[in-house]
Amino acid sequence: MGLATTTKCEISPCPQLKLCLFVQIDLRDKLALEKLFDSTVFDAVIHFAGLKAVGESVQKPLLYYNNNLIGTITLLEVMTSHGCKRLVFSSSATVYGWPKQVPCTEDFPLSAANPYGRTKLFIEEICRDIYRADSGWKVILLRYFNPVGAHPSGHIGEDPRGIPNNLMPFVQQVAVGRRPALTVFGTDYNTKDGTGVRDYIHVVDLADGHIAALKKVFDSDIGCEVYNLGTGKGTSVLEMVAAFEKASGKKIPLVMAGRRPGDAEIVYASTDKAARELNWKAKYGIEEMCRDQWNWASKNPYGYGGPDSTD
Numbered sequence: 633m634g635l636a637t638t639t640k641c642e643i644s645p646c647p648q649l650k651l652c653l654f655v656q657i658d659l660r661d662k663l664a665l666e667k668l669f670d671s672t673v674f675d676a677v678i679h680f681a682g683l684k685a686v687g688e689s690v691q692k693p694l695l696y697y698n699n700n701l702i703g704t705i706t707l708l709e710v711m712t713s714h715g716c717k718r719l720v721f722s723s724s725a726t727v728y729g730w731p732k733q734v735p736c737t738e739d740f741p742l743s744a745a746n747p748y749g750r751t752k753l754f755i756e757e758i759c760r761d762i763y764r765a766d767s768g769w770k771v772i773l774l775r776y777f778n779p780v781g782a783h784p785s786g787h788i789g790e791d792p793r794g795i796p797n798n799l800m801p802f803v804q805q806v807a808v809g810r811r812p813a814l815t816v817f818g819t820d821y822n823t824k825d826g827t828g829v830r831d832y833i834h835v836v837d838l839a840d841g842h843i844a845a846l847k848k849v850f851d852s853d854i855g856c857e858v859y860n861l862g863t864g865k866g867t868s869v870l871e872m873v874a875a876f877e878k879a880s881g882k883k884i885p886l887v888m889a890g891r892r893p894g895d896a897e898i899v900y901a902s903t904d905k906a907a908r909e910l911n912w913k914a915k916y917g918i919e920e921m922c923r924d925q926w927n928w929a930s931k932n933p934y935g936y937g938g939p940d941s942t943d
């Protein structure tokens with residue numbers, strides 16, 4: 633079960649969803665967590681909760697350390713006291729820092745380049761230490777690369793509050809007319825078009841990766857293992873914008889700007905380990921990612937709310 637920190641969860645009806653109980657809890661609130669775990673027996677936890685904007689983490693490091701680290705430690709303490717020792721944690725490709733080569737394999741040296749990435753790296757180390765101390769734990773650390781897209785139905789999609797911190801939500805808001813232009817941070821990288829290169833993964837593929845990870849923690853003596861979730865292909869910012877323009881039929885005005893502090897140049901995944909040990913592989917490319925994101929955005933130009941509820 634994933635627990636949100638402070639963010640309200642609003643999910644459109646889905647015929648495949650039989651039951652979804654949402655309880656809004658700050659993970660740092662140990663008494664509230666204890667009450668929840670007292671009321672229900674949990675077989676496993678998928679831990680998604682955390683602040684995740686690279687730029688904001690550089691500006692507000694204490695906020696990120698307080699929220700992400702203390703929240704996770706509190707969750708692990710409550711899990712331990714209730715005998716729930718199966719965990720799937722959403723880590724991040726940011727733990728690779730500025731990799732000296734690509735694709736990134738799970739045994740690469742770890743060196744996060746910003747406070748957000750360091751919180752993910754510290755939590756990974758905490759999980760490894762917990763397992764070393766108690767081999768009854770089964771932990772899978774999933775290093776996400778760059779999730780984008782939406783559910784193909786168009787009923788579920790990304791709806792960030794305020795100014796989006798990630799590329800594709802910003803692109804979709806420009807496409808529906810909510811923002812005038814996309815700012816591209818960094819045009820002088822050593823890449824094919826000068827813009828940063830990332831490994832974008834469809835959110836449906838990402839969800840399937842979590843199902844595969846849950847099966848692994850239930851069906852094997854996994855210990856504490858880490859897996860990359862990506863496509864294994866690098867795509868530049870301008871390539872992604874072009875793909876979205878093709879899917880949407882909309883022109884995305886661009887404003888070129890300098891590099892953002894904490895951003896890496898080229899990062900994409902090796903997914904061989906996930907394919908081999910989780911029997912998982914991404915099925916969708918950037919065309920499907922942009923198609924499904926535009927399907928969501930065009931049907932829900934203001935997300936789950938109205939024009940006055942977005943900022």
